[in-house]
Amino acid sequence: MFDSIAVSTALDRARAALQTVERRVGVEHRDQIVTLAPAEPSPLIELLPDGDLPIGAAMTVRDSASLMVWLLGAVQRDRWVALVGWPELSPVALTEAGVDLEHVVVVPDVRGHAAAVLAALLDGVEIVVVGPRTATTASERRRLLARARQRATTILSPARWEDAALVLAVEQTSWSGPDRGNHWLREAHLGVVRRSRADGAGSRFDVARYGTTAPTTLATRAAARRRAG
Structure with a gap:
C-alpha cells in the first residue's frame, strides 16, 4: 500500500510540474506509446560513490553526452527525469541506454524562461537534466541548487555547476x-x-x-x- 501511494504521489507531482512548464513555454502535452526498457542493474553505478546520484545536489558529467545517457539508464529506475534544453539527445539512444521514456519529460526549448522552468520541474521531478541550451546565471544556479536541496531532487548538467557534489x-x-x-x-x-x-x-x-x-x-x-x- 505504501509503495502504491508513493508512486501515485510522485506521478501527480511530475504531472503538475509538467503542466506548469507547458503553460509557461506554450506547448501541448501528447501521450505516446513507447516500448519500456528492461530494468537491469548496471555496473556503471560503480562510478557513483554511493551507487546512485547525489540527492538534493548538483552533479556534472563533462565532455560526454554518451556517458550522461548511460548513467541515466543505470540509475533512473522508477524515477521521473526531465530533459531540458537538449533536443539533440535521441529517444533511440535513451531507450538503448535503458531509459524508461514513459517517465521522461522533454522540454527542448525554454524560450527565455530557463530559471522558472527549471524551478517548476525541481518541484515535481526527481532528476532534472539541464542541457547546453539552457542558459542560467551563477545566481540562478545557486537558487536552483537551494531548491533542489529543499525538494531532495538531483540536478544533472554537462557544464560546470557551482558547488556540485x-x-x-x-x-x-x-x-x-x-x-x-x-x-x-x-x-x-x-x-x-x-x-x-x-x-x-x-x-x-x-x-x-x-x-x-x-x-x-x-x-x-x-x-x-x-x-x-
Whole structure:
C-alpha cells in the first residue's frame, strides 16, 4: 500500500510540474506509446560513490553526452527525469541506454524562461537534466541548487555547476568499429576522472562498451598510472 501511494504521489507531482512548464513555454502535452526498457542493474553505478546520484545536489558529467545517457539508464529506475534544453539527445539512444521514456519529460526549448522552468520541474521531478541550451546565471544556479536541496531532487548538467557534489570529467574518448568506426560505431572506451569530497585529488576509471552490451566500469592502479603518464 505504501509503495502504491508513493508512486501515485510522485506521478501527480511530475504531472503538475509538467503542466506548469507547458503553460509557461506554450506547448501541448501528447501521450505516446513507447516500448519500456528492461530494468537491469548496471555496473556503471560503480562510478557513483554511493551507487546512485547525489540527492538534493548538483552533479556534472563533462565532455560526454554518451556517458550522461548511460548513467541515466543505470540509475533512473522508477524515477521521473526531465530533459531540458537538449533536443539533440535521441529517444533511440535513451531507450538503448535503458531509459524508461514513459517517465521522461522533454522540454527542448525554454524560450527565455530557463530559471522558472527549471524551478517548476525541481518541484515535481526527481532528476532534472539541464542541457547546453539552457542558459542560467551563477545566481540562478545557486537558487536552483537551494531548491533542489529543499525538494531532495538531483540536478544533472554537462557544464560546470557551482558547488556540485560530484563531477565526472571525461578526459579521453575513443570509438571504433568496422572500417575504423567510420560507418558503425561498436566499441567505446572512456577515461573518466571522478571528483567529490571523498575522492581527494580524484579517482580514475576506465569505462568500456562493446556493441549493444551495457557499459562496464573498471578502476585499477594500471588505469591510474596510464592516465597519469
